[in-house]
Amino acid sequence: MKNLFYEFCSRAIDWIFRVRTTGALLLKGGLLLLIGIAAVDFAFQVNYRDKESSLNLQFGTGGALPDSIVYIVVGIAALLLISGIYVMWRDDRRERRQLLIVVEVRGLHGTVDTPSVKAVKTKFRGNRHPVVVDFRPNRNGELVNPELMLSKIEGMKLTVDSLSQGRDKSDVFVAVGGIAAVPAMFLVGKIFEDESHIHLYDWDRDLKCWKMIDRPDDGKRVLPLVVPTLSPADTEIVLAVSASYPVDDVSVGAAFPGLRVARLSVDTPRVNSYWSEVAQQAFAAAFRDSIQQLMGLGIRRIHLVLAGPVSLVVRMGSMYDDRLHPELIVYQYEKSSTPPYPWGVVMPTHGSPSPTIHKLKVPAAGAADVGT
Numbered sequence: 001m002k003n004l005f006y007e008f009c010s011r012a013i014d015w016i017f018r019v020r021t022t023g024a025l026l027l028k029g030g031l032l033l034l035i036g037i038a039a040v041d042f043a044f045q046v047n048y049r050d051k052e053s054s055l056n057l058q059f060g061t062g063g064a065l066p067d068s069i070v071y072i073v074v075g076i077a078a079l080l081l082i083s084g085i086y087v088m089w090r091d092d093r094r095e096r097r098q099l100l101i102v103v104e105v106r107g108l109h110g111t112v113d114t115p116s117v118k119a120v121k122t123k124f125r126g127n128r129h130p131v132v133v134d135f136r137p138n139r140n141g142e143l144v145n146p147e148l149m150l151s152k153i154e155g156m157k158l159t160v161d162s163l164s165q166g167r168d169k170s171d172v173f174v175a176v177g178g179i180a181a182v183p184a185m186f187l188v189g190k191i192f193e194d195e196s197h198i199h200l201y202d203w204d205r206d207l208k209c210w211k212m213i214d215r216p217d218d219g220k221r222v223l224p225l226v227v228p229t230l231s232p233a234d235t236e237i238v239l240a241v242s243a244s245y246p247v248d249d250v251s252v253g254a255a256f257p258g259l260r261v262a263r264l265s266v267d268t269p270r271v272n273s274y275w276s277e278v279a280q281q282a283f284a285a286a287f288r289d290s291i292q293q294l295m296g297l298g299i300r301r302i303h304l305v306l307a308g309p310v311s312l313v314v315r316m317g318s319m320y321d322d323r324l325h326p327e328l329i330v331y332q333y334e335k336s337s338t339p340p341y342p343w344g345v346v347m348p349t350h351g352s353p354s355p356t357i358h359k360l361k362v363p364a365a366g367a368a369d370v371g372t
Contacts, residue, residue: 023091026084033077098126100173101163103156105188105310106134107144107180112203119210120175120201131159133178133188143334144181146343146357153184157191170197176314177201177210183330183345185310187355189317190347198318200280202311205272213311215275222286225293226263236301237262237294241316242269243283243308251333251340252305255360259303264290274312283312288319291326301327305341322349329358 102117117130135152137144164172174195176188192198200213230237238256240247242265252261264287274280294302306313320328331344343359346352 023084023088026080030077030080095125098171100124100128103131103176105178105180106136107184109137109140111179116210149184173197175199181332182306182313183332185313186317186330187345189314190320193318200311213277217276217278222266222283225290228260237299238303241306244271245269245307247305247307255339255341274309280312280315284315284319287316295326299326304330
């Protein structure tokens with residue numbers, strides 16, 4: 001019984017002092033006022049007689065405060081209680097309308113099977129709906145099928161559109177993450193570029209769990225874009241972006257002989273980094289500015305090779321403007337392939353609204369890459 005009492009008191013104190021919603025705060029305020037006025041409006045009287053040596057104690061629950069003050073405080077408390085109940089009812093109705101669509105992209109063999117639908121946005125109280133995009137190879141060592149990848153991503157877009165149909169845009173939230181090929185995640189970011197309620201999550205390799213991108217900013221920023229000397233005839237360029245790993249220069253040279261390489265990187269590329277939304281936004285903005293800088297130098301096609309965390313790749317994809325920017329091909333790195341970047345995805349542009357696959361052939365010595 002004693003333990004039960006302590007447990008009740010502990011939970012009551014936790015409920016009172018834990019800040020939740022506006023409705024809960026109003027409700028707590030009303031209850032605390034009622035408890036406070038009951039405690040203050042407590043009459044205590046002592047009568048003592050010296051000759052008789054008698055003592056008379058009197059207690060009461062009224063009389064310590066004027067009735068007018070008690071009525072005012074009780075009225076305010078009642079108003080707070082009614083307002084709190086109404087606000088909580090209104091918030092509950094709104095939360096029942098809200099929908100969180102959790103998009104999880106699975107595109108690499110042997111990746112985690114831990115569902116992300118309940119692991120992200122844990123404080124979200126509305127409805128959740130998972131959308132799993134799975135195009136993983138069946139066997140270890142088997143490469144990603146780019147055509148199947150595009151088909152699955154197109155199906156994802158149709159599913160998300162169907163789930164959102166008929167709902168107010170302010171009631172629909174989308175969380176995006178997964179473990180998949182760089183071109184796939186960049187394209188997913190491009191698809192969701194116009195969505196206002198997008199939340200990114202990633203797999204924490206140290207803690208072995210899904211986590212939202214919500215850590216404090218570490219203050220580290222990308223270095224200035226390094227651009228080689230270009231001639232008027234240079235209309236294509238390779239943009240090598242190093243965020244989690246340094247891009248392999250030998251592989252880039254083998255896949256794109258004859259093309260000049262611009263580089264965008266951080267001071268020290270790190271795995272399992274970029275958990276700050278502010279840092280990711282700064283990196284993505286630097287990527288967008290780099291594209292604009294290359295466009296100003298006369299570049300009309302950019303071959304993007306990128307080493308970075310999935311969530312950052314998605315955010316970079318959302319920065320690509322198909323109406324203004326040059327043609328962009330995002331490549332998949334396969335170390336054992338010849339060439340090491342066997343294929344890429346041509347991002348949608350103003351004249352070609354659908355993504356396509358661009359495959360590299362084994363280039364002849366001294367020749368630029370030849371795609372199909």
